[in-house]
Amino acid sequence: MLLDLAARRRVLFLGGKGGVGKTSLASATALAQARAGRRVLVVSTDPAHNLGHLWQRPVGDDVVRLAGPFGPGAEQGAGGVVDGVEIDPARTADAHLAAVRRTLHRLTPEHLSREVDRHLDLARGAPGTHEAAVLERIASAVEDGLRDHDLVVFDTAPSGHTARLLALPDTMGAWTDGLLRRRERSERLGAAARVLGGQGEAEARRDGEIRRVLEERRARFAHLRDVVTDSDRTAFVVVLAAERLPVLETVELCARLDALGVPVGGLVVNRRSPAGAGELLASRRAQESHHLGTLTAALGHLPRDEVPLLADDVVGPEALTRLAAHLA
Ligand SMILES: Nc1ncnc2c1ncn2[C@@H]1O[C@H](COP(=O)(O)OP(=O)(O)OP(=O)(O)O)[C@@H](O)[C@H]1O
Numbered sequence: 001m002l003l004d005l006a007a008r009r010r011v012l013f014l015g016g017k018g019g020v021g022k023t024s025l026a027s028a029t030a031l032a033q034a035r036a037g038r039r040v041l042v043v044s045t046d047p048a049h050n051l052g053h054l055w056q057r058p059v060g061d062d063v064v065r066l067a068g069p070f071g072p073g074a075e076q077g078a079g080g081v082v083d084g085v086e087i088d089p090a091r092t093a094d095a096h097l098a099a100v101r102r103t104l105h106r107l108t109p110e111h112l113s114r115e116v117d118r119h120l121d122l123a124r125g126a127p128g129t130h131e132a133a134v135l136e137r138i139a140s141a142v143e144d145g146l147r148d149h150d151l152v153v154f155d156t157a158p159s160g161h162t163a164r165l166l167a168l169p170d171t172m173g174a175w176t177d178g179l180l181r182r183r184e185r186s187e188r189l190g191a192a193a194r195v196l197g198g199q200g201e202a203e204a205r206r207d208g209e210i211r212r213v214l215e216e217r218r219a220r221f222a223h224l225r226d227v228v229t230d231s232d233r234t235a236f237v238v239v240l241a242a243e244r245l246p247v248l249e250t251v252e253l254c255a256r257l258d259a260l261g262v263p264v265g266g267l268v269v270n271r272r273s274p275a276g277a278g279e280l281l282a283s284r285r286a287q288e289s290h291h292l293g294t295l296t297a298a299l300g301h302l303p304r305d306e307v308p309l310l311a312d313d314v315v316g317p318e319a320l321t322r323l324a325a326h327l328a
């Protein structure tokens, strides 16, 4: 299911609880797709990144090559590749606030500049600032990724966080719309005041620029929402362990994604205890089957992969290739 889905989509989100195997499966899928000739970008949005550890090379806020090129045309720079980037929320929020500060200082009258700084210093620690900044980065990663890559795989942070992030475009779209409406009113007033009182051109230019900034932002979030809710281009895959709580949380997450209009493409049950490997694992396997019964009852309509518990940690390209083989 996962490899099939990856082959047919442009954007894949992998979500699920901490430690279930999102990063490993995102990377294994990316590698398999790159070997099939596609240009793949893996984006980690989890503040506790481990893409670098998994690929055994430094990964950071700028896109780096993780594997490839593979296949025909590799010599000419064509062919499949895996690129990776880890979005750093703190750095992203700081860069975002610095840009906002520059714009605001340019657009606000001199005597309000201390006020602007004070507000931005408060915003830096406010809840939501990091998430909003990360969302902007996700939006631009989708835009850039769809331009430069065939497939963008998001290795997301543990569940709750992801669903909240995916709901943000709507919330922030509404917020931006509200601001734009208020600006429209004040622009009309401003125009009237200019006719009556002969105010300068500078204010009119400033109003125009603020409107442009807000409209760009709204367009970016609208585009993200369009991509994320388009089942032809995008799928969300939930990774889980066959245990009681993870199963219940998966059912809950799928309901939330459904309500947000985000198409859930399937489930990957990772680290399934193998059959025929001794008494201990056999009784674990029976337990797991019981919990998977609950999963089937609630989400039996979704395609599902099972990946066995492997003897070793998944580190390096060879281990990723072995992991991908279990998905095939
Ligand atoms: N099928 C498997 N068999 C054995 N070990 C596995 C399997 N899948 C993943 N692992 C191991 O489990 C650990 C967690 O995997 P991974 O880092 O991919 O999970 P994650 O969901 O990204 O975690 P986090 O939420 O902390 O980012 C790693 O040490 C990885 O090597």
Ligand SMILES: [Mg+2]
Binding pocket: 022, 023, 024, 046, 049, 050, 155
């Ligand atoms: Mg991870």
